[in-house]
Amino acid sequence: RPPPRFEDTGGPTRKMPPSASAVDFFQLFVPDNVLKNMVVQTNMYAKKFQERFGSDGAWVEVTLTEMKAFLGYMISTSISHCESVLSIWSGGFYSNRSLALVMSQARFEKILKYFHVVAFRSSQTTHGLYKVQPFLDSLQNSFDSAFRPSQTQVLHEPLIDEDPVFIATCTERELRKRKKRKFSLWVRQCSSTGFIIQIYVHLKEGGGPDGLDALKNKPQLHSMVARSLCRNAAGKNYIIFTGPSITSLTLFEEFEKQGIYCCGLLSARKSDCTGLPLSMLTNPATPPARGQYQIKMKGNMSLICWYNKGHFRFLTNAYSPVQQGVIIKRKSGEIPCPLAVEAFAAHLSYICRYDDKYSKYFISHKPNKTWQQVFWFAISIAINNAYILYKMSDAYHVKRYSRAQFGERLVRELLGLEDASPTH
Numbered sequence: 001r002p003p004p005r006f007e008d009t010g011g012p013t014r015k016m017p018p019s020a021s022a023v024d025f026f027q028l029f030v031p032d033n034v035l036k037n038m039v040v041q042t043n044m045y046a047k048k049f050q051e052r053f054g055s056d057g058a059w060v061e062v063t064l065t066e067m068k069a070f071l072g073y074m075i076s077t078s079i080s081h082c083e084s085v086l087s088i089w090s091g092g093f094y095s096n097r098s099l100a101l102v103m104s105q106a107r108f109e110k111i112l113k114y115f116h117v118v119a120f121r122s123s124q125t126t127h128g129l130y131k132v133q134p135f136l137d138s139l140q141n142s143f144d145s146a147f148r149p150s151q152t153q154v155l156h157e158p159l160i161d162e163d164p165v166f167i168a169t170c171t172e173r174e175l176r177k178r179k180k181r182k183f184s185l186w187v188r189q190c191s192s193t194g195f196i197i198q199i200y201v202h203l204k205e206g207g208g209p210d211g212l213d214a215l216k217n218k219p220q221l222h223s224m225v226a227r228s229l230c231r232n233a234a235g236k237n238y239i240i241f242t243g244p245s246i247t248s249l250t251l252f253e254e255f256e257k258q259g260i261y262c263c264g265l266l267s268a269r270k271s272d273c274t275g276l277p278l279s280m281l282t283n284p285a286t287p288p289a290r291g292q293y294q295i296k297m298k299g300n301m302s303l304i305c306w307y308n309k310g311h312f313r314f315l316t317n318a319y320s321p322v323q324q325g326v327i328i329k330r331k332s333g334e335i336p337c338p339l340a341v342e343a344f345a346a347h348l349s350y351i352c353r354y355d356d357k358y359s360k361y362f363i364s365h366k367p368n369k370t371w372q373q374v375f376w377f378a379i380s381i382a383i384n385n386a387y388i389l390y391k392m393s394d395a396y397h398v399k400r401y402s403r404a405q406f407g408e409r410l411v412r413e414l415l416g417l418e419d420a421s422p423t424h
Contacts, residue, residue, distance in 0.1 A: 003319060004237040004261050010150035010190065011392060018394040021418075022401070022410035025386035025393075029142045030071075030379070032064070034135065038117055039067050045119035062111055065416065069103050070111045071379070072414030077364040078380060079407040085365050102415045117375060128203045131371040132378070136199065139378055144232065146389065149190035149197050152343070154241045154351050155229055157186055158196075158381075159359040182370045185377060188229040191241065191347040194354040195388045196381050200228045201374055220272075222246045227254075234258040239318040241347050247315055248272035252301065261318035263340050266303075268313075276303060276315075283311050291336040295321045306341050316340045358384045361403055383410065 016024065043061045050056050062070075077085050080094050087094035089105040118131045127133060181204075188198040202225060222245045230240065239261045247264030248271060255262055266273070268281050280296055280303050293306040302321040304314045318340070325342030327335045362380040367373055387406050390396055401409060412418040 004151075004239065006151040006237050008148060008151075008236065010148050010192070012147055012389050013145060016389070016393045016395055018398045020390075020393065020395040021413055022386070022390070022406050023413040025390045025395075026383060026410055026414075028146050028389065029139055029382040029386060031142075034138055035067050035071075036064055037134075038115075039064055041116045041119045042067070042111065042114050045116040046114040048119065049114065056110075058106065059110055059114070062114075066103065066107070066111065068414045069416070070108065070115070072411045073099065073103070073108060074363055074365055074376065075379070075383065075407065075414070076411045078361045078383070079404055079411070081360070081364055083364055083366065098417060099411070099415060102417065115372075117371075129201060129371060129374060132375045135375060136201070136378060139382060140198065143195075143197060143385065147190075147195050147197070147385070149195065149238070150192040151237065152191045152239045152241065152347055153197065153233075154189050154191045154347055155186065155226055155246055156189070156243060156351060157184060158189075159355045181373065183374060185374075186225050186229060187381075188233070188240070189351060189354070191350055193388055193392070194350070194358070195385055198229050198232065199378065199381065200225055203370070223248065223251045223272075226251060230255065230258075230260055233260050237261065239263060239343075241344055244270040249275040249301065249315065252315060252317060256300065256317050261316075263314065263316040263318045263344055265344065266313035266315050280305050280313065287311075290332075293338060293341075295338070297321065302340075304338050304340060306337050308335055308337070312341070314338075314340055314344060319343060358403065361407060383407065386410075 014028070039062055046056070046059055046061075050059070073085055073088060076088065076096070076099060077083075080087075080096075082094040084094075086105060086109070088096050089100045089108075116131065117135045118133075121130055129136070183204055184202045186200045186202065187196045189196050202221075226242065226246045233240070235258065237259055240255070240263075242262060242264035244265050244267035247262075247266050250272070252262045252264070264271075266276075266281075273281060277296055280294065288307045290308050291306075293304055295305075296303045300317040302316055304316070304321055306312045306314070308327070319338070321338050321340065323339035325337050325339035327337050327342055327345055329335060361384065363376040365376060367376070384403075387403055390401070390406060409418065
């Protein structure tokens with residue numbers, strides 16, 4: 001049967017002028033009104049804090065210009081890969097004289113002490129992320145309005161863990177001081193551009209049934225994550241690629257009713273295999289030849305067991321199982337496979353390349369507060385998305401900045417060291 005029809009043209013929804021600067025792209029997602037709210041909330045928190053714990057003579061209310069500079073300093077750690085943002089003012093390897101002159105270290109530390117996105121808990125809030133949720137919601141709305149994704153998308157956990165170089169060089173004591181992350185971050189990502197369309201943060205609230213430890217082995221929690229990530233995707237004939245922890249017959253059938261098609265890798269150990277034939281989940285005594293496969297179908301859903309130095313199982317309703325594909329290996333040449341397997345491998349390798357390229361530009365500052373960790377990860381994702389839009393715009397053909405140069409440019413523009421070209 002033919003693959004699901006898709007007539008929407010993906011890509012940026014707004015044409016940016018060739019003169020657009022790095023800040024213009026960043027402010028598609030974090031505009032001035034969001035920054036002004038941070039200014040108000042930070043000042044409110046500082047006032048309340050001082051009423052409770054005694055006045056702070058060195059504090060003066062923060063301004064929008066200072067808030068932009070504060071963000072700029074934090075973002076600079078994603079390019080220098082330096083753990084401590086305070087190194088900018090030190091005389092060491094990571095010091096940066098031109099950045100250090102914009103604001104004194106004492107002033108920066110004061111803003112860092114009082115920085116808030118939501119200063120107070122409202123009476124009806126029970127959510128653990130209440131201090132950052134309004135920011136995540138506004139970010140989500142701006143992602144939706146700035147970009148239309150292609151038909152194929154991937155659900156996965158991006159690489160946001162510690163920089164391996166840092167882990168190798170830091171001392172045992174520093175590692176022990178480091179608290180374990182109390183949340184997991186999942187994304188729905190456009191697999192032809194790498195643009196992150198939707199973010200889902202799952203909090204580890206104690207060791208309860210909804211905790212992160214439970215998330216590792218409870219397929220129903222993974223299904224909950226998938227439903228949340230795809231809540232705006234219904235009726236658009238998207239094809240979603242999933243890993244073994246999300247792939248399940250029940251979920252795929254539920255998504256098909258909503259007009260969402262899926263292709264997922266299955267694992268007898270990690271996946272929820274309810275409703276799947278056991279004969280397809282057990283390996284035969286003698287392995288078949290490379291590239292051979294078996295198929296079982298139920299309606300539009302097909303279960304494929306393909307052999308290539310091991311058994312790989314796929315569940316899909318997006319591709320016809322009789323359509324042929326091929327996987328090209330450098331050494332062994334072409335290995336035949338169903339089209340679903342070829343498509344899955346191609347999209348997954350793209351996301352791996354994206355992770356390799358962009359995950360090293362996450363903000364390196366490591367706060368202890370969970371809401372702040374989530375906030376800085378969200379800002380990092382917004383900058384990566386801004387760069388992807390920049391690469392698809394006319395402005396890229398004017399300057400052709402790399403991701404690192406784009407980050408440096410953004411920092412200097414936020415600090416007021418470079419004129420952000422007027423686009424309005």
